[in-house]
Every structure is written in C-alpha cells, then in structure tokens.
Amino acid sequence: MELDLSITNLSGEISASIGNLQSLQTLDLSNCEFSGSIPTSISNLKSLQTLDLSYCQFSGSIPTSICNLTNLQDLRFYDNLFTGTIPFGLYTLASLVSLDLSLNKLTGHIGEFQFDSLEYIDLSMNELHGSIPSSIFKLANLEFLHLYSNNLSGVLETGNFGKLRNLTSLDLSNNMLSLITSANSNSILPNIESLDLSNNKISGIWTWNIGKNSLYYLNLSYNSISGFETLPWKNIGILDLHSNLLQGPLPTPPNSTFFFSVSHNKLSGEISSLICKASSMGILDLSNNNLSGMLPHCNAIRNLDFKDNQLEGPVPRSLIICRKLEVLDLGNNKINDTFPHWLGTLPELQVLVLRSNSFHGHIGHSKIKSPFMSLRIIDLAHNDFEAIDLSSNKFQGEIPKSIGNLNSLRGLNLSHNNLAGHIPSSFGNLKLLESLDLSSNKLIGRIPQELTSLTFLEVLNLSQNHLTGFIPRGNQFDTFGNDSYNENSGLCGFPLSKKCIIDETPESSKEADAEFDGGFDWKITLMGYGCGLIIGLSLGCLIFLIGKPKWLTTMVEGNILKKITRSKKGTCRRGARRK
Template sequence: MGRLDLSHNFLTGFEKQVWPSGSLQYLNLENNFLQGTLHQSFCDMINLEFLILAQNNFSGSIPDCLGNSNSFISILDLRMNNFHGEIPRFLPTGLQYLGLYGNQLRGQVSRSLVNCTSLEALDLGNNKLNDTFPIWLEKLPNLQVLILKSNLFHGPIGDLESEFPFPELRIFDLSCNGFTGTLPSNFFKNFRGMMDLDEENTEITQASNRTHRDYLYHVSLVIKGNEYDMGITSIMTSVDLSSNRFEGDIPNSIGNLSSLVLLNLSHNSFLGRIPAEFAQLQQLESLDLSMNRLIGEIPGLLSSLTFLEVLNLSYNHLAGRIPIGKQFNTFPNDSCCGNPDLCGFPLSKECGNNNESPLEHDDDDDSYFMSGFTWEAVVIGYGCGMIFGLLIGGLMFLFEKPKWYVNFAEDIAQHIAANKRTRQKKRRGLRMN
C-alpha cells in the first residue's frame, strides 16, 4: 500500500501497525483529534514522500530524525498543532513544501533550509520565532511562497546580496513582526515571479511531478482584510509588510511588480508620497496604505486600476482632491478618512469651487496672503468702517445739515401732523355719540 488518507475524521489515536512502514509513500492524517508527541515510527517510513499531519493536537518537539539523510519527504505539513522547541537543525534536502504555521516554535529559522534547493513554499507564520530576516533564503531558486507573519522577527531587512534574489517569489508575507528601518530601494527590483505573469506561468509546481497530483499547498493569507487558509491551485501574487515599524519612502520599484494582486503596507511609519508608479499595477485588487505618515496628493493615475476592489488610505497626512472616476467612485467613506486635508467623494468634505488642491501654490505670494485673510480680519474691517462712518456723519450734521436730510425731516413731520389730526377727529365723533 503506497497511500493512506484518513483526513477529516475523529481519530484520537493510532497504532504503529496501522500502516506498512516500508512501502507507504503518502500519509494524510489532517484534521483529526490526534495528540501527543510524534512517534519514532514516522521516521521508520523510509519511502515516505508526503507527511500531512495538519490541524491536530500534536505536541512536543519535531523529531530530528525526519531530516535524516535517507529521507525522501518532499511535503511536510505540520500546520496548526502545538509543536514547540526549535525547527529541526536538519531537514530533508528534497523538501518542496514546509508548513509549520500555527505552532509554538521558538528560536531561529533553521539554516539547513539553504540546502533545500527544491523548496517552493515555506510557511512559518504564527509561531514565536525570534530572529532577524533570513536574507540567505534569497538564494533558493524555486522559492515561490515565503510567509513569516506573526512572529518575533526584528531588525532591518538589509540589502540583498544575490544578483537575482528571490527570482520566483510570488507570496511575500512579513506582517505582524518587529521589522524596522527602511526598505532598500532595489529590494523588489528582481522579483521576477511577480512581473508579467501569463496564464502558462501561474501554475505552481506543487510536487505534482512526483506521486500524488491531488495535494495542494496550503497557506494562510489575509485577502482584502480577511484571513483564509487556502489550498493554492495557481499562485496569487501578494506582498504584505503590514504591522511592522518600517519607515522612509515606499520603494518605487514596487511599481514594477505588474502582476501583483494584493499589496498591504499598513500600520508602519512610511513617509513621503504614494509612488506614481503604483499606476502600473494593473492587476492590483487590494491596496492598503493606511496608518502611515504619507503626504501629498493621491496620484490621479490610480483611477486607472480597473481591478481595484479594496482601497484603504485612511489615517495618513494626504491632501488635495481625491481622484474621481472608475473604481474611485465605488469606495466607501472610511477608505480615505483620517486625512484632514483631503476633500471630495467619498468624503463628506467638499473641495469648493477651486479645483486646485491646498498644496499646489504653497510658495505663491498671493496664496500666502490669502491664507492669512481669515474671518477675524473681516470683522475688524467692518468694525473700523462703522466707527469711521459714524464719526464723519456726526461732523457733517454738526456744521451743516445736508439738503436730503432737511427734505426727509420735513416729510416725516408732515406725516406725523396728518396722523395727529385724524386721531383728533375720531375722538370728537365718539364724544358726540
């Protein structure tokens, strides 16, 4: 028997004799209630290529014997268990997928991974790994998925050293860590896996050239604000650097990733302007730059991103009129809130009759003058004018009454006298009766 699939059941334990250790190539026990440490018997399966134990309650450390030199394991899926300790010092050199997401692993990323030249997907997310960015992973020629999210990684990314770093990378997730510093300007320059993908080049290899073609790599991704555990049939290109402490300008080279679908740089300290080069990301469906320190206007060319479904630019220091047309007519109010100097739809703040943004003529003398022409100045002007008018009028009446005033006074006097005579006649009539 070469294949045993007992996934998605209610198993709580097993006996070693359940499977023939010599001939088994594929073992899938995913999504059960298995617990305890991994038995030595797993290491005795000398022909095992696929070991899938995800979504159980296994605990203890990951046995070092899984990485012995005789191992043929290419798929090792241990996601969402309770493994602790460190990642084994030695791992099977033929690994194509390593899934350790959602455990309690500590320490550093195992350097033995640099020998896994066939590795296509590495998911170490949601552990307690405490390390700097493993820059040496850039040398892996087939790595397409790198997920380090929700750990204790720290420090700057550093400059890439290879001539063609991460040449096939298509999912890059460093979110929810403690990375700091600026992103090197050329960091994304050679991410060829996110550039100009055609339909024939979107299929991930997924070890399908081996034994079992129905297994999909599983990764945990945040897509348009929601987290999903996904089996990947075709690679979704994604860059997520959110919830770190990156600073400085956003690299313009991100604009070269023309096949990028998801981009999340939120909750950092990025400065400067939104790169106009983002208008080249014609496949982009979700863009989140919220909670940074970005300034300036929103590039008008972003309205050409016809696939953009989710936009979040909130809580920055952006200014001017929000672009209109196409996708920008569909975004809600909270997509741009928290930018006091922004105006126009979808915000309730109108831009007025002036189509120019408040920042377009900051250095112009007229603009400078008008910026100080406030309501206080208007009130002071009216007050001074009223006092001046009363003073001049008093002087005029003191020395000579103008003709218009004399005529007006005579008309008023005649009108009062006529009214008085009318009232006297009415009183006399009442007395006679």
Template sequence: MWKLLGLLRILIMLLLLQYHVAVSLPSAPTSKHLSLSMQKVALFQFKLSLLIHTSASAACTSDRSYPKMMNWSMSSDCCMWKGVTCDPMKRNVFGLDLTCSHLEGVISPNSTLFQLSTLQFIYFDGNNLHGVLPDSIANLKSLTTLSLSDCNFSGPIPRTLGNLTKITYINLEFNHITGPIPYSLANIQSLEYIFLHNNSLTGQFPSWFNNFGHLVSLDLSDNLLSGHLPSNLTALNLTRLLALDLANNLLDGMIPSWLFDLPSLKYLYVDYNGFIGQLNEFNSSRSALEHFSCRENMLNGTIPQSFSKLVNLTHLNLADNQFGGEIPQWNGLILKGSSFYLNLSHNSLIGGIEHLPWDNLFILDLHSNMLNGSMPASISNSSSLCILNLSHNNLRGVLPSFPRNANQLKYLDLQSNMLNGFLPSFICNSSILHILNLSYNNFSGALPTCLGSVNYSLSVLDLRMNSIGGSLPSSLAFGKLRTLNLYGNKLEGTIPVSFAKFSYLEVLDIGSNHIRDTFPHCLESLPTLQVLVLKSNKFHGFISNDSKIERPFPSLRIIDLSYNEFSGLLPAKYIRNFSAMMNGDVHKVILGYMGYASYSDSIIVVIKGVEIELVRILTALTTIDLSQNKFEGEIPEYIGNLKSLRYLNLSHNYLTGHIPPLIGKLSVLESLDLSFNRLDGVIPQQLTNLFSLSHINLSQNNLSGRIPEGAQFHTFENDSYAGNLGLCGRPLSKKCIAEKREEEDDDDDDYFFSGLTWKAMLLGYGCGMVLGFVAGYLMFMAGKPKWLTKIVAREPGLIVSGMEIRRR
C-alpha cells in the same frame, strides 16, 4: 425459513473468517505477503471495526464525500470495492483511498489493516478516526504515502513511523497530535513532503531536518514549537526544499540568513512567532525566493537591501514588526514583469514612496507608518495596481490621476493623512472600485455629480472628517453601496429621495454637517439599514407616525438623531417596530464586527455620557440616542420590548409623565440617560432588575419618592439624581419621611437615656428623700388631713387600679 438459514450460514462464515484471521495473520511485522483472498478478509474485518455514518465531517464538501465502504461485500471481488486499488499484475491490494468516507471509530493496534503489507498508499483524510495512531503502522513496510489529515487523531507521533524507510509523503495536519517531533523520522531519507500543520506539537524545531536531502515541502505551522532555529546549518543538503512554513508557533531568537540562501526555496513563512533582532543581508544570487512573510514578530532595524535584488520575488510581507528607516531602493530588474504584493504596514518606516516599483505593484499596503512627502506622480504609471493602502501616515499634497489603472483599482484607503485639494475625478471613471476611504484628510470642494451610475460597484464610500461642502447630489444612486459615511464635513441642503434606492445600504452616517431638512422618511423602507446617524445637523419638525410602511426600519439597531431640532412626540411607530433590537436571545448572538473586506465600519457615538469613536462596530451593539432635541410627551411603554437594547439616551428634551416600569425588562441595558426632561413620579423599582446597568442619569427632572435600592443602584453617585427635589434616600443626603421618624425615635431614646448619669440619679434620690420627710411631717402634725391624703394618694391609686386590670 430458508432466509433464516441463509443468515445463519453467513454468520457462521464470518465467525470462521475471524478465527482464520486471528490464527493465520501474524501480530508482528513480517515480509510474508497474504494471498488476495486473505487480504480481502483483512479488509472486511477492518470495515467491521468501524462505524459508517450517513453524514460526513464538516471538512468534506467535495464530490469525493460518500460512504465508500458501505457496499463492501464478501461476495464480490475486493479489487472492485470503492476506495481499493489493486496491482493488476500481482493481484495485491496496494492502495486505500477512503477520504471523506463517513467513518468513525478507533484504529486499534491489532487492526487487520496493519497486516496488508503490500499497501503503498493510504488516504483516510476527513474521517473521525479518533484515538492514538498505533505503533503498528510500522508493519506497513511498503508504504510510501500516509495521509491522515482532519481525522481527530490525538497523542504523539509514533516513533515507529521512522521504520517506514520507503515513505515519501506524510500528512497529519488538522489533528490533535501532541508532543515533540520524534527523532526517528531522521531515518527516513526518502521523505519529500511533511505536513503537520494545525496540531499541538511541542519542543524545538528539529535540527536534524538537514538530513532530508530529498525534502521538498515542510509545513509545521500552527503548533506550539518553541526555541531558536538552528544557526549552524548549511544549505548543502536541502537543495530541493521548495516550501517551509513555520508560521504561528512560539519560535524566538533571530531568523538565520542561511534560510534565504537555500537554492530552491520559493516559499518561506515565519509569521506570528517571537523572532527578534535584525534581518541580515543574504546572498541573493543563489536565492529563488518568491514569497517571504514574517508578519507579527518583533524584528527591528532596517529592511535588508537584499530584498530589492530578488528578481523572482512576488510576495513580501514584513507587517506588524518594528522596522525603521526608509524603504529600500528597488532596482529595475525586479519582478520581471510579475505582479508584486508588498506589505510593510504597522512599522516605523519613514521617508517617501517615490522609488517604489509602481510599474509592477499589484497590492501595496504601507498603512500605519511614519511615511511623509507628497503622493508620487509615478502612481499614474501603475497599470496593475489593485489594492492601495497608505492610510495613517503623514503624506501630503493632492492625489495624482489614475488614468491607466482606473479599471484595475478595487481598494483605495488613504485615510488619516494630510492630503488636500478636490476629490479625485478618477473615482467616477472606475467601474470596479469597491472601497474608497479618504477620511481624516483636508479634501474640499463638492461631491462629484458624476458619482452613482446604476452599474457602479462601489460598496464603501468613507469621506469622514474633511471639508467637503455643497449639497448631496440627487444623482447619487450607488446600486451596491453598503456604507456611506460623510460625518464631519460641511454639507448642506437636504437628503435626496434617491437615497431610497440604496437597497444594500447598511451604514448611513451624515452626522456633524449643516443639513437642514425634516426627517428622511424615504429611508424607512431600506431592508438592510442597520446604522443611521443624523446627529449634529439642523433637522427639524415632527417625525410622523403615519408611515405607509408596515414595518419600517426592519434591520435598524443603531439610531442617533441627537443635537437637532426635532419636536413633537417620540417616533412611536418606529420604536414599536425596531425588530432588530428585540432579540430575546441576545446573549447567544455570535459577536463580530461590521465591515467589508479589510474595511471596518466606525462611528462616533456617546456612550455612558462620553463621546467616543468606535473604530469597529460590534454586530451586537444597539443604541437609541434622541437627546438634545425638543421631543415632548411620554416615553412609550413598549420601549421595554427592545430586549437587546444596550444604550438609551433621551436626555435634554421636554418629555413628561412617568418612567415606564417596562424599561426594567431591558436585561442587557448598560446605560440609561433621561436627564434634563420634565419626568415625574417615582423611579420604578423594576429598574433594579437591570444587572448590566453601569450608568444612569435621571438628573434635572421632577421625580419624587425613595430611590430604589438593590442591584447596581448602590454604585450610582449623587449626580445621577441631582435636581429632583422630591427624591430621597441613598445616595442623597436627604432622608425619606419614614427614615426621619425612625431617626427621631432613636434620637429621643438616646436623649432620654443619655441623661441617666449617676449624678442625676443621686440628685433625684436626694430630692425625693427631702420631699418625703416634709410630707410625712405635715401629715403627722395635721392628723392626716383628708385633702392631703387625697392629693398624695390619687395617682398611685390609679396606677394600682391599672395594674390590677392588666393582671385580670
């Protein structure tokens, strides 16, 4: 009873407090400050207007993430509440930090929050305060910091925000704010930091931002801003601007030179826009620029020589544009010993690379240009080089040694050039090299036997399409190797048993070599192997089904054994246990690409009868290619369990028996090639269930019966069934027996009725008249002899009798 009375008393107090707030607190802006007790009431009313969930938003992963308002109570001092900061002298609430406090709801325009006129900072980041930010924010005249990032706010930025003349920090990034940036913000001369990143702001870049004489950082990236940047501004007022980020918008026109003349600007990002034209030379003597990035625009012309004079520059990214000419000459003052990031990839640059500042380079990416000349010996002078990508150029010659930076280099990509000579020995000396890609060059000799200590950190070794010979060293034992691609070389011998130690291996491609061996059963225990390509070698013999591994190849989803000399039955145990190809929810798989860091795995496969190179391998790609071997026997029924299989090629073997109807369960199958075998029987009607099937080849077998109709089968041409003499039906010109009978019946009827012309009818009518007169005359003259009467009347009598019977 007493507890019930206590609860009733608390409820009455809350109602009185709500009434007192409604009467006492003004709805319009006022300079009058509330007492601390009334501030406490306002805070508690604000708490009641929101919901508190136990789970935080996805953006909140720090230790600051907990429901701070959960323990707010009217029975305690509000200055002791979590997230509340009070002025110890004036006893006013001047700060709220409710970052990641699991809040949800809408801040209404008449929220008691806006009655706390003494508030100086607000941090509500990482909550779900959806809805529009009210104009009532202007009531907080003392506010200097407003941080509302990742709160799901929508609608425009309140124009009244410009009335907060004391504010220095605004953070509204990661919301859904729309519309233009209001001009009223130009009134806030005190603004130092503006973060509006990742919203849906529209309109043009604000030309009045030159008014912000105190501005330090402006981030408008990842919005929908459009139009030109103002070209008539000067750097007179923006003397404190340190960072400007306009990346990923719809801005176009030219990049004005005054941006590079801002005396304090260190970070300038204008990537992923539509800027055109040339970059003009600028006054580098005033520039403090350290980072400049304009990736993926439509800039052209030559790279300004001014960049080479920026003594503070440490990061330059001009990738994915249309720059031409040679790379500028870099002077000796550059970088002052700092590590330099230089990315000029995907342009049309020509010339050599000898003059680059190799002493200070940390990351150099020049791939996909038209650079030529030899690999400079000055690379050996680089003691800090960590990432080097010179792929897809016209560089030639041999690789210099890397004696000084062997312990720094982590990524080396020189693919698709004209380099030659033996493989560089420095790759044996590096203990931290992760990715080595020398594919599509003219390297020769043998694989270094020094490769493969247990502690070796190499993850990707890609030597495709070279002239590397010899055998695979048994010493290869890369502990962390993830991709080994030796396709298109001149390797001989066998696959070492040591490959069974590659416990991290995902891709193994040794296709198109001269390896003579039986099937490498040592690989079946590799837990992460997804891609196995042994095509176009001299593998031979049976693939044993007597594996000691209970579930061999548990992760395999691409296997290509084509163009070898394998014989015997199909590897039934392997097919039965390809669990990575049995995903029934294949349509729900999140698509991605196989790769590591900036390296993408790629293989050459036959898809729908055409050999293509997959530059990137989709994680949803599944294929079995056992074509061009000597396999015999029947196709196992349980191949229908591989529900995520997309490409199946068993052509050019000696397979017999029927086509398994269970193939009709492969709902995502796109290509089926069973040509050039000895299959017989009919084509299963269940194959019409394969709505994804766009290519089928069943030619050169002993199939018979009608070709199924329905689904995709009406799109397949004659070539899909050629050489099967027993097949009939569309699209073949050979008709089935039932079709022939129907056509013959139709032809007979047509022939009969086609003769019933008016001439034939008249002729028949005339002949009948003559015969009738002759018969009548003979009967009359002979006195109706009985023999004639019987002859003439016999058949009509039968007809009459028959008609009578039918009537009964």
C-alpha cells in the same frame, strides 16, 4: 502506497507501530483529533514523500527523527500545538519541496537552509524570533514564503530578493522588520502577485517598484511610510496603505484598483475627481485624514468611506447613479445639507452614516416608493435635524435611552409600530422637543418623571400602550388632557378619573431604564424604509448593525482572497491571523 485517514473523527495518540508501514509514500492524518507526540518510529518510513498531520492536536517537540526521511518532499504540520525549536535536520533535507509548520508554538531562530529545492515555506503564526536567514534569499525555486505573525526583526534589503524571481506570494506582516530599498533592478520580483508587509517598522519614502506588471495585492498598512515616489502597479487590485504617516495630496491609484485604503494618515488637500474614475474601483476608504473641499462625483462604486475629514458642501447628487453602492460613510465632516432622501432609490445601500455634520431639516415619510429597501445601518447623530417621523411602520424592540442625545430634536413620532419596553428617561434631555407621539405601540411601565422638564412640549400622545402607574405632574403635563393617555388601563392620576392608590405614587424611572443600560439594538422590520432594518441609537445616534455588510463578505472574503494566496494546502485554515 498511500494511507489517508484525513477528515475523520479518529482521536488519541499514534501508535509506534506506524513505523512498520515502510512502503508508505503518503501518510495523511490531517483534520482529525489525534493528539500527543509523534512517535520516533515514523523515521522508519524511508519511502515517505508526503506527511500531512495538519489540523490536529499534536503537541511536544517535532522529533528529529523526521529528518531521516530522505525522500520527504511535502511536510505539513500546520495548526497543531508543537513547541520547541525547528529541528536542524529539516534545513538539510535535499528532497524537501514544501514545508508548512504554521500556526503552532515553535520558538527560536529560523535556521539556514542547505538546499534550494524548496518551493513553499510557511512558518507563520509561531513565536520565532531573530532575523530572516540569508539562505532564504538564495532559494531560486521558491514561490511562496509566509513568515507573518512571529517576532522576527532586523533589516530587509530589497537587493537581497534578486534571486527569488519565481516568488508569487510574500507575507512578512506582523513582525518588527524594517526595509532598505536598493536601486538594483534585479529586486523587482517579476512574478510577485501578493505582498504583505503590514504591521512592521517600515519608514520613509517607498521606492521599491516591485512587481510592476504582476502585483495584485499590496498591504503596507500599520507602518510609518511617509510617501511614495509613484504607484507603478499596472494590475494592482488591492492597495492597502492605511495607518501610515502619508502626507501631502491624495495619491491617485491605478485604474485596475478595486480596493484602495489610505485611512488614518495625514493626507491633505482636495479629493481629485480622478480617484473615482478608476474603472474597477469598488471600495474606497479615505477616512481619518485632513482632506478638504467638496465631495467628489463617483459612480459604479460599492463602498465610500470619507469619515473624519474636513469635507464641505452638499452630498453630490451624482451618487444616485451608483446603483451598486452598499456603504456610504460621511461622518464627522462639515457637510451642510438636508437629509438626502434621494439616496433611498439605491437598491443595494446597506450602510448610511451622516453623523457629526451640519445636516438639518426634517426626516419623514419619503415620496419614493419603498425607499432604502436594503438599509441595515443608519447613523444620524450630532446633526441639526428638527423632526423625525418614523410612524406607521413595523418597528419592534425597545427604544434605546440614548435617543435623548438628539438635542436639536423638536418633533419625534414613533407611533403605530410594535415598540415595547419602557419610555427612556433620557427623553428628558430633549429640551427643545415640542411634539412627542409614541401612541399605538406596546410600551410598558411608568411615564418617566423626567419628561416634566420638557417645557416646550405642546403635543403628547402616549395612548394605546400598556403604561402603568402615576401620571407625572408639573409644567406642561398639567396641560394635557385624557386623549394623551387613552387606552392605558394601568395609568392613574390627573387628568384621568382613576385615582392612584398609595403604591402607585411616582418614582424615578432610572431603575426601569437600568436594565437597558448595557446597550442593545433596536430591531425593526421597516416597511417603507427597507425590510429588515435594525436601528440602535447609540451615543445619540441612529445606528444598527446585523453583521458584516454584503460588500465585505462577498467581495473581500470571496473574490479578493482567491487571488491573494496560491496555497497548496487544499483546505481552509481553521486559525485566524493575529493582527
């Protein structure tokens, strides 16, 4: 007999009369709005085999009376508000196969399990503390063990895992565990597919050659691992080693690797050309190390992140064959090159970061028909570009004031767009600027007095906007004629014939810019540089962001996560992991 009220709008507390349904074998109240405590009368359901109260708002302690359900095989209480300790009787239920109490507020120690019937244990995202009980390592039928995001501590000995030969998924991340590796070959976990020990206290050289033939997902990030004897995994797809203390040359991942991250380590030396030759490689993150030499020649890759290293030379032209490239981040290196216009032929490129290098020359209209058609983020800050010409497009939105941090700029042309808002007073910081063309937009407000400090300015065109107020005087502004200000009916003063009245006298434009100080994106529909481009000039850079890039949402959250977990829950968790 089964009672399934899941995924309904039922709410309130469960009546004690539920205990009268003594023939029930399955009770499923998951994905509802039930709240309050579980009635003790539930212990009358002696025939119950499956009890699912997940995704509700139950609170209080888990009643010890549940431990009287001697036929119970599957207990799912995840994503509620239960508090207190785990009832001791749950550790003694000989029939129990699956136990999921994750995403609650349970405290205390994990007790010792008395029977080895369990195949599935998930106690993650609680407030449990102490060590992992030794009885867990004797559960020979266990396939799934998740204890992540608790306060567990102690030392794990790899030799203790020898009996868990059926284990496919092990997640102990976000705890305070350390690891001692045993030479015992019985600890290899021959069926393990997913192992996550990230954010613990694991240190030293990694020597645990677990799951050589079966492991697909390995996350050891946020530890203090200093190196690896070898990377022996033949079928690894995701290998995340970032934020450790890895030193020496860059390790080469197995050919099966799709995702490889060693960012935020202390790796040095040149990047081997072999690293991009892995036939499955899609996402490669080598950022925040001390790697040097030339950029490697890569192909058939989706995401390259080499930022914050010591890489030199030009951008390799071989990238032009990476037709699926979506993210290229070369920021904060020593690359010396002109702007790589040829990257505009890549149909999937969404993110291009070149900031803090030695790029130079001009950025302007490309000879490529419809270049950068998918581009969503471009960051060119802190280089030596001399001119930017993005005229005759369909840009819309305000001009961020931080464009004034592009100190090497000699020419800026944003004319014939749909830009609105004020002219940033920070343009006064462009001390080398010789030409400024903002004509044929929808700019409003006053012309910033700060622009008079641009003593190299030879060409100024602010015509065909909606500017108002007094035209600044002094330095180069005394040399510009009427043509610089045509079709701005609200402007007055020299060189125009329209005189200013007293309330149109000049004032600082800082207040006008203040409303934009909070930061924003410059939203653009850019014809010729990619439809839908959004640019925000932040900290002196051209950068925009409209959400997660496609490579992240489709590849990581889709294909990858399907292979990480073999959950029996049947529905997605509402909660997010604490990192």
